[in-house]
Structure formats: structure tokens, C-alpha cells
Amino acid sequence: MLTNAPRGTNDILPDKVGAWNYVEGKIRSLCARYGYEEIRTPMFEHTELFHRGIGEGTDVVDKEMYTFTDRGGRSITLRPENTASAVRAYLQNKLYGDVSLVKLFYIGSMFRYDRPQAGRMREFHQFGIEALGEENPAVDAEVILVAMDFLRSLGLKDLSLSLNSVGCPKCRPVYRKVLQDFFRDKLDELCDDCKDRFERSPLRILDCKADADKPFMPDAPKITDCLCDECRDHFEKVQAYLREAGVSFTLDPRLVRGLDYYTKTAFEIKYAPLGAQSAVAGGGRYDGLIEEIGGKPTPAVGFATGLERVLLALEKQDLLPKAEKASDVFVVALGEAAQAPAFRLLEACRRAGLKANMDYAGRSMKAQMKQANKAQARFALILGEEEVKESCAQLKDMAKSEQQKVPFDKMIEKLKELLGKQ
Ligand SMILES: [Zn+2]
Ligand SMILES: [Zn+2]
Known part of the structure; x- marks a missing residue:
């Protein structure tokens, strides 16, 4: 059907766009406070980037990517997430040249061919940050704090933070073996x-939804019992920094994340009122990714949050600000002769910085006044034949229902005075 958008996509209509702008505004001020700079990468990349950067054998790469061959015969994929692209941009533009720690944030559309449901779309929007170039556990803690601060600054309470370490290339093979046993x-x-995962990535059996309630699951060996000294030390320090910042968390040894490039810290933030879709942010350290994509070994940590889900939570809790619709002026033109001077007056109002509108359909006085009310205008400027002859308009205060005759050349001055916009 030509007039239906593809399944899993959404029009953000004018009555909803204010909520998006509100959340994006919060993101920008938050990131300024923490020193993260915005990056905007292309919506599509060479498919190979995601094969390397996310990893074959993951659901995202195997089942969910929008991949096509372009007219030049290249395999192109709509980005299913932004981390691989941000890292590609970091390497390609040599952002590492200036400082040792590069801190980036992004807001944008991502694409995954998934079964659409509430808060999960095929085109969806993520906000995320990446801190590239530093292995200090204080950076892991900072990234987690940005995620928590973001959700709290929107008024969401009862957030729960789960934390785990997924080890490193030294200790994870040991754990893999213990887990396979x-x-x-x-x-x-x-x-x-999971039968498939057993050989390829047995850790992911732990976060399988289908098998989560199997009776033997609670007895599965914990990765935290297999960590090497370096990973254990790092994990303890991350926890210490979080305590320092007054953030409470629970340790969840089954939190392993779906993507293979994660190392050490993994975390997830849940918002219980969302029910089955309660995870609102997730992230962790990915010290292996930059080398995988072709750079020098570089430590990195980040998180991403799905904005559809965040907005769903804000809507549920009635935490979105009311849309500001009120305008300053509505121009009412009555009869043909009034049209041109009304149009001139309208333009003068707008140039003076006032929010002004008019009805172009030449409707009745009553219909136009109704529109002025709908526009929540403070003032109506009414021009009939009489007024035009005298080069003036009736200035009507909509709340007080008072009106006065004001000459065209004094009108802007008068309006500014009444609106307190001198
Ligand atoms: Zn380790
Ligand atoms: Zn399973």
C-alpha cells in the first residue's frame, strides 16, 4: 500500500516531535557537562564493518541487518548500531592524534529487521556515548554515570543498575571451557x-530468553569466579568508583551482552514499569573492537539507549512537558481590501520577533476568531474595510475581550509594549 509506511517504522508527527526535542535537548546539555562531543556518522556503511565490528554469529549480523548491493556492486548495510561506525570514523579521521581520551556522543536512527513491538521498531533511535583510548576503570564508572544521569534528569526513578565483568581474551577462554563443561x-x-551457541559463543547461552527459566540455570558457573587478576582488579575499582559517586548497583553474573567485542565491564539499566521491555540502557567496555576494525589496540567503553523506550517510559509516568503552543498575535482580515494590509502587518509582526499567524481562507469573523483562540493568541488584530481606510486595526486582548484602535505604524511598538518585549 503506497500510503502506508513500511512495518516497523514510525512517523513522528508534530504533536510528538516536541517530546523528542525535549529529550534531545537533555542529551546535549548532559553531554556538555560530561565533556562528550557530538559525532554524526553515515546511516549506511560497508557491510564488512559490521561483520568485523559486531561479529558473525550474533543475531544482529546473522538475522537483523538491512543489507543490499548498491548500483556499484558494493555490499552496503544500514547501521544496526553506532559503535562500529563511531570507531571507524575515529580511525579514519585520526581523532586519536590530539588527545589520549576521545569522548563522543551520537543521536540517530538505527535499523534492524526485528519483530516490531512496543518500544522496538525496525527503524529506531539511539543515544549513545563512546570513550575511546583509556583503560582506567574511572572511565567505565563515568560512562555508567552519564547513562544514569540521563535517565534521572528526565525524572525516571526506581532505575536498577546491573553490573558484571565479561573478562578479557586471557581469562574468557578459561570460563568458556568451564561453561561448556x-x-x-x-x-x-x-x-x-543455544545448541548452536554451545561451540561458537557459549556465554550467550546465559542471556538466552528461551532458556532463562531452566532449573539448572542458577547453578551455571559465574564468570566472576574465573576472572584473571587484571580483570578482577579492574572490576573492583569500577565498583569502588560507583560507590564513591553514590550509585547503587547489583552484580549480575548472567549479564553477558549480545556482542562479542565486549571486555571487562558490562552493565544494564532497567526501568521496571516497562515490564518485559524494561532494559533502557546497556553498555560496557570493548577493548578488542578498535584492533578488530584495523586500528592499534585501543581500550574503549560506551553505552547506548533506545529513545523509543525512554519516551515510552516518560509517557507512562506523565513526565513529558506540555507542548508550548501559545502565540502572540492572530491577524483577522475581513473582506478583499483587508487582505494585503493584513499580510503586511503579519510580516511586520514576525520580523519584530513575534509569533504570529493568520487565516488565508477569507472565512467569517466568527470562524477566524475561533482560530485565534485555537492558536492561543494573546492578541487579535482585526482589519475590516473601515480600519483599512483609516490605516489602522482593532487590537483585541483575547483574555480581557477589550479592544482599541491602533494605527498601522504604531502597531508593533504597541504590541511589544503590551507583551513586555521591549
Ligand atoms: Zn581477564
Ligand atoms: Zn537458548
């Missing part, structure tokens, strides 16, 4: 996806 005789009881 644990699941080997339970393979028959796992879902088909």
Missing part, C-alpha cells in the same frame, strides 16, 4: 539457538 550434558534441554 557445565552445559555439555544439558544440551538436549537447550533451545536450538
Whole structure:
């Protein structure tokens, strides 16, 4: 159907766009406070970037990407997330040349072919940050604080922060083996996806939704028991910094994240009132990604949050500010002769910085006054034949229902005076 948008996409209509602008405004002031600078990367990249940067064997790469061959025969993919693109831009533009820690944020559309449901669309919007170039656990804590501060600054309470460490290339193979030993005789009881994951990425069995309630799951070995000294030390320091900042958290050994490039810190923030879709932000450290994409080994940490879900939460809790619709002036022109001077007056109001509008349809006085009310105008300027002959207009205070005759050349001055906009 030509007049229907594709499934999983959404029009953001004028009555909703204010909510988006409100949230994006919060993001910009938040990121300014924490010293993160905005980056805007292309909506599409070479498919290879996501194969390398997200990893084959993940649901995103195997099942959810919008991939096509362009007219030049290249394989192109609409970005399913922004981290790989941000890292690509960081390398391509040598952002690492200036300072050791580069802090970036992004807001934009991402694309995944997924089953659409509340708060999850095929074209969806994410806000995220990336801190590139520093291994200090204080940066992990800072990234988590930005995520918490973002959600709190919107008025969301009862947020729960879960924390884990997913180890590093030194200690994760040990854990993989321990985990495979644990699941080997339970393979028959796992879902088909997990039978697949058993060899490729056994950690991901832990965050499988289908198998989450299997009776043996709580007994699965914890990665935190297998961490090497470096990872353990890092994990403890992240927790210490969070305590320092007064942020409470729970340790969740089953929080492993879907993507393979994560190392050490992994975290997730949940907002319980959203029910099944309660995860509102997630992130962690990905020290392996930049090298994977072709750069020098570079530590990095970041998070992303789905804005549809955040807006859903704000709507549910009635935390969105009321739309500001009120205008200053509505010009009412009666009869043909009044049209041109009314148009001139309208333009003069706008040039003077006033919010002004008029009805172009030449409707009745009553219909136009109704529109002035709908526009929540403070004043109406009414021009009939009489007024035009005298080069003046009736200036009507809509609240007080008082009106006075004011000459055209004094009108702007008078309006500014009444509106307190001198
Ligand atoms: Zn380790
Ligand atoms: Zn499973």
C-alpha cells in the first residue's frame, strides 16, 4: 500500500516531535557537562564493518541487518548500531592524534529487521556515548554515570543498575571451557539457538530468553569466579568508583551482552514499569573492537539507549512537558481590501520577533476568531474595510475581550509594549 509506511517504522508527527526535542535537548546539555562531543556518522556503511565490528554469529549480523548491493556492486548495510561506525570514523579521521581520551556522543536512527513491538521498531533511535583510548576503570564508572544521569534528569526513578565483568581474551577462554563443561550434558534441554551457541559463543547461552527459566540455570558457573587478576582488579575499582559517586548497583553474573567485542565491564539499566521491555540502557567496555576494525589496540567503553523506550517510559509516568503552543498575535482580515494590509502587518509582526499567524481562507469573523483562540493568541488584530481606510486595526486582548484602535505604524511598538518585549 503506497500510503502506508513500511512495518516497523514510525512517523513522528508534530504533536510528538516536541517530546523528542525535549529529550534531545537533555542529551546535549548532559553531554556538555560530561565533556562528550557530538559525532554524526553515515546511516549506511560497508557491510564488512559490521561483520568485523559486531561479529558473525550474533543475531544482529546473522538475522537483523538491512543489507543490499548498491548500483556499484558494493555490499552496503544500514547501521544496526553506532559503535562500529563511531570507531571507524575515529580511525579514519585520526581523532586519536590530539588527545589520549576521545569522548563522543551520537543521536540517530538505527535499523534492524526485528519483530516490531512496543518500544522496538525496525527503524529506531539511539543515544549513545563512546570513550575511546583509556583503560582506567574511572572511565567505565563515568560512562555508567552519564547513562544514569540521563535517565534521572528526565525524572525516571526506581532505575536498577546491573553490573558484571565479561573478562578479557586471557581469562574468557578459561570460563568458556568451564561453561561448556557445565552445559555439555544439558544440551538436549537447550533451545536450538543455544545448541548452536554451545561451540561458537557459549556465554550467550546465559542471556538466552528461551532458556532463562531452566532449573539448572542458577547453578551455571559465574564468570566472576574465573576472572584473571587484571580483570578482577579492574572490576573492583569500577565498583569502588560507583560507590564513591553514590550509585547503587547489583552484580549480575548472567549479564553477558549480545556482542562479542565486549571486555571487562558490562552493565544494564532497567526501568521496571516497562515490564518485559524494561532494559533502557546497556553498555560496557570493548577493548578488542578498535584492533578488530584495523586500528592499534585501543581500550574503549560506551553505552547506548533506545529513545523509543525512554519516551515510552516518560509517557507512562506523565513526565513529558506540555507542548508550548501559545502565540502572540492572530491577524483577522475581513473582506478583499483587508487582505494585503493584513499580510503586511503579519510580516511586520514576525520580523519584530513575534509569533504570529493568520487565516488565508477569507472565512467569517466568527470562524477566524475561533482560530485565534485555537492558536492561543494573546492578541487579535482585526482589519475590516473601515480600519483599512483609516490605516489602522482593532487590537483585541483575547483574555480581557477589550479592544482599541491602533494605527498601522504604531502597531508593533504597541504590541511589544503590551507583551513586555521591549
Ligand atoms: Zn581477564
Ligand atoms: Zn537458548
